[in-house]
Amino acid sequence: xxxxxxxxxxxxxxxxxxxxxxxxxxxxxxxxxxxxxxxxxxxxxxxxxxxxxxxxxxxxxxxxxxxxxxxxxxxxxxxxxxxxxxxxxxxxxxxxxxxxxxxxxxxxxxxxxxxxxxxxxxxxxxxxxxxxxxxxxxxxxxxxxxxxxxxxxxxxxxxxxxxxxxxxxxxxxxxxxxxxxxxxxxxxxxxxxxxxxxxxxxxxxxxxxxxxxxxxxxxxxxxxxxxxxxxxxxxxxxxxxxxxxxxxxxxxxxxxxxxxxxxxxxxxxxxxxxxxxxxxxxxxxxxxxxxxxxxxxxxxxxxxxxxxxxxxxxxxxxxxxxxxxxxxxxxxxxx
Amino acid sequence: xxxxxxxxxxxxxxxxxxxxxxxxxxxxxxxxxxxxxxxxxxxxxxxxxxxxxxxxxxxxxxxxxxxxxxxxxxxxxxxxxxxxxxxxxxxxxxxxxxxxxxxxxxxxxxxxxxxxxxxxxxxxxxxxxxxxxxxxxxxxxxxxxxxxxxxxxxxxxxxxxxxxxxxxxxxxxxxxxxxxxxxxxxxxxxxxxxxxxxxxxxxxxxxxxxxxxxxxxxxxxxxxxxxxxxxxxxxxxxxxxxxxxxxxxxxxxxxxxxx
Numbered sequence: 089x090x091x092x093x094x095x096x097x098x099x100x101x102x103x104x105x106x107x108x109x110x111x112x113x114x115x116x117x118x119x120x121x122x123x124x125x126x127x128x129x130x131x132x133x134x135x136x137x138x139x140x141x142x143x144x145x146x147x148x149x150x151x152x153x154x155x156x157x158x159x160x161x162x163x164x165x166x167x168x169x170x171x172x173x174x175x176x177x178x179x180x181x182x183x184x185x186x187x188x189x190x191x192x193x194x195x196x197x198x199x200x201x202x203x204x205x206x207x208x209x210x211x212x213x214x215x216x217x218x219x220x221x222x223x224x225x226x227x228x229x230x231x232x233x234x235x236x237x238x239x240x241x242x243x244x245x246x247x248x249x250x251x252x253x254x255x256x257x258x259x260x261x262x263x264x265x266x267x268x269x270x271x272x273x274x275x276x277x278x279x280x281x282x283x284x285x286x287x288x289x290x291x292x293x294x295x296x297x298x299x300x301x302x303x304x305x306x307x308x309x310x311x312x313x314x315x316x317x318x319x320x321x322x323x324x325x326x327x328x329x330x331x332x333x334x335x336x337x338x339x340x341x342x343x344x345x346x347x348x349x350x351x352x353x354x355x356x357x358x359x360x361x362x363x364x365x366x367x368x369x370x371x372x373x374x375x376x377x378x379x380x381x382x383x384x385x386x387x388x389x390x391x392x393x394x395x396x397x398x399x400x401x402x403x404x405x406x407x408x409x410x411x412x413x414x415x416x417x418x419x420x421x422x423x
Numbered sequence: 424x425x426x427x428x429x430x431x432x433x434x435x436x437x438x439x440x441x442x443x444x445x446x447x448x449x450x451x452x453x454x455x456x457x458x459x460x461x462x463x464x465x466x467x468x469x470x471x472x473x474x475x476x477x478x479x480x481x482x483x484x485x486x487x488x489x490x491x492x493x494x495x496x497x498x499x500x501x502x503x504x505x506x507x508x509x510x511x512x513x514x515x516x517x518x519x520x521x522x523x524x525x526x527x528x529x530x531x532x533x534x535x536x537x538x539x540x541x542x543x544x545x546x547x548x549x550x551x552x553x554x555x556x557x558x559x560x561x562x563x564x565x566x567x568x569x570x571x572x573x574x575x576x577x578x579x580x581x582x583x584x585x586x587x588x589x590x591x592x593x594x595x596x597x598x599x600x601x602x603x604x605x606x607x608x609x610x611x612x613x614x615x616x617x618x619x620x621x622x623x624x625x626x627x628x629x630x631x632x633x634x635x636x637x638x639x640x641x642x643x644x645x646x647x648x649x650x651x652x653x654x655x656x657x658x659x660x661x662x663x664x665x666x667x668x669x670x671x672x673x674x675x676x677x678x679x680x681x682x
Contacts (some may be wrong), residue, residue: 092677094569094582159587163566170564171547182545182570250543252644253576341661419682420576421661423528423640 093416098157103244103408104273105150106189107266108401110240111274113143113196117234120226130295131306137203138278143237144196151189181250185243192240199229241270248415255338256345256415259331265324265407272317273404276397279310283393308379308386311372314400318369325361342418352414360410364403368396477536477556478594479621479649480608481628481637482529484656486615489514489527491674493607493616497531500595500606506676507581509592510607513681514672517658523668526656529616531607532579532592533639533648534558540571540580549589555620556649557594565589576644578682594618621649 116139123132155164167186175183202225206218245266248257285291291298332343346356371392379386489512497503497510513528534557541549541558548564549571551557565588572580572589583590595605599618603609608616619628631637637651659681663669671681 094572158567160566166546166548166564166566174547175545178542180543180545180570182543182568186545247570251539251570251574253539253578254573257573416573417682419578420641420644422659423657423681 093413095412095416096157098153100408100412101405102150102154103266103412104405105146105153106244107241107270107404107408108273108277109143109146109150109196110192110237110244111270111272112139112146112277113192113199113233113274114237114241114271115275115278116140116143117199117230117237120230121234127300127302128306131300131302134282134293134296135278135306135310138281139274140196140200140203142274142277142281143233144193144200147189147192147196147240151193181243181247185247188236188240188243192236195229195232195236199226199233202226202229238267241267244270248411253420254342254415254418255420256332256342256411256418259328259339261324261328261331262411265321265328268317268321268324269404269407272314272321273401275310275314275317276400276404279314280394280397280401283397287390304386308376311386312376314397315369315372315376318365318400322361322365322369338418338420341421342414345414345418346410351417352410355406356410356414359406360403363399364406365400368399368403371396475556475622476554477621477649478599478618479534479556479628479651480531480594480605481617481631481651481653483615483617483631484527484652484654486613487512487527487529488613489525490612492610492612493529494674496606496610497592500598501593503590504583504585506584507590508675508677509579509590511673511675513674515656515658516670516672517663517668519668526658528640528652528655529607530577530579531650532558532594533577533646533650534594535646535648537645537647539574539576539644539646543570543574545570552596555599557596557599558591559593559596560589560591562586562588576641576646577648578678581677 116136119132119136119139123136155161158164167183168190202222204222206222207215209215210218242263245263248254249259249262252258285293286296286298286303289298296303329343329346332339344350345352347353348357375386375388375392378384491512494508494511498508501509503509510529510531513530514525515528516523516525518524536556538549538551538558541551544550545568546564546566548561548566549558550561552559567582567588569580569582569589572578572582575591580589580591582588595603595607598605598609604618608618617628617631619626621628621632623629631653632651635653637653638655638657639648639651640655640657642648658669658671660669660671661681673679673681
């Protein structure tokens with residue numbers, strides 16, 4: 089890469105982590121608001137809890153990386169203080185984003201606090217009181233967090249798409265690509281953590297038992313959802329290429345870096361498409377079809393069990409890498 | 424170039440008198456006052472907008488010899504650190520011997536009237552100066568996020584490695600606010616660079632833009648640049664025809680290729 093990169097790895101990792109956190113929080117909030125009842129109740133509560141705990145952490149780490157890259161921690165406060173009314177009328181995507189990050193960190197943390205098992209942690213009257221308060225606040229906080237998380241996922245793409253001088257970023261499909269990838273990676277992170285938790289046969293965590301039929305059915309639905317998201321992401325990547333190919337100017341030129349023969353082609357086709365999307369889709373699709381068509385138990389080897397979500401997470405990171413770097417090494421054609 | 428020998432005051436007085444007389448004749452003579460007012464309103468607005476001072480530059484590429492004196496003058500004047508550039512001269516070579524040629528393209532911030540960099544700045548640190556239309560960066564507000572650098576279609580902005588803030592050509596505001604011309608204009612050996620108020624009908628730059636076929640670079644981005652070129656060759660490595668030989672040397676430290 090002879091070209092000088094202005095946005096480097098902290099930005100790439102930040103975009104990935106922000107998407108991951110937003111996706112996990114969105115999944116958690118949706119489960120709290122519209123989750124199943126009955127025998128699936130405990131299982132849904134576990135997914136919501138994991139999502140709520142995963143949510144704020146990556147975003148806080150990612151924001152820390154950005155501030156580290158700026159080099160002056162307190163200068164970053166200018167985003168909130170300087171020319172407030174001017175920027176309220178002429179908003180920059182990054183200014184919106186900084187407010188989204190702030191609100192996200194605050195609300196996601198409060199939301200995560202409502203999932204702490206206060207009763208078992210503190211005990212006594214105080215534990216009971218906090219537990220009751222948590223349960224009362226959980227659904228209202230989820231109502232705030234779901235739109236905020238989706239806005240956060242969309243903003244990470246709008247941030248890039250708002251600059252016409254970077255033709256690879258300046259496409260109306262980027263927000264869809266990043267949002268689908270965010271929810272996909274968020275869900276994968278939740279699945280990955282709970283696969284570690286229920287690693288051993290007969291594992292019990294609270295009210296959830298690995299041997300329950302509800303556990304297996306939920307796992308089946310979660311994995312189906314993940315495969316559907318992968319298919320959706322492949323469709324959006326197809327749209328991304330189509331949009332670039334329909335044009336005859338800089339966007340078409342820029343997308344050549346991702347197509348075979350381009351500078352980023354290997355990274356994109358191996359890292360994002362093969363490892364990040366096709367491999368997990370085929371592995372999980374195989375076990376899903378085995379259950380759906382042949383009626384086998386939904387069960388698979390532990391190594392594969394864990395490697396599929398890791399591959400999706402890796403693919404999400406590589407997608408951000410390819411887009412951020414590819415956008416910077418290409419530019420407008422002609423002068 | 425300009426007729427500096429005759430007295431500008433008397434000429435201005437003369438023009439004023441003539442225009443006032445014409446206006447009086449027009450208002451008195453034309454019937455249907457409302458219609459007349461509606462017809463003249465846009466023209467009046469346009470005149471008002473043109474009264475705004477907008478500094479710009481005209482580069483006559485027929486006179487540029489690619490000596491890089493402007494590059495050096497800029498580097499010295501603005502104390503630009505090593506590895507980055509505010510202004511540079513690109514060499515464009517094309518064709519095969521004996522039908523070959525080399526042209527020069529001096530580059531600097533276009534001080535656009537519709538700047539993308541100002542639109543995306545998350546802190547309002549970069550803004551258009553109301554008094555002269557130059558785009559400047561407030562180093563006390565900038566956070567160095569480089570969003571503006573991505574938004575600029577001309578690749579003019581960079582991270583100053585010493586201050587760690589966004590930096591670019593500021594048309595030597597410390598000089599032009601004292602009535603001097605920018606350093607690159609001052610040093611130009613072939614007098615290829617003309618600096619002045621684009622909106623002032625009496626300025627040399629306004630007259631030259633009015634008389635000559637001028638063009639701006641990357642006009643399709645809608646940024647309305649205020650740096651004009653006479654004799655601009657838009658040949659680029661990315662848009663060359665099959666079999667055509669084109670080589671662009673940017674002479675810019677941090678990006679050897681045009682972006």
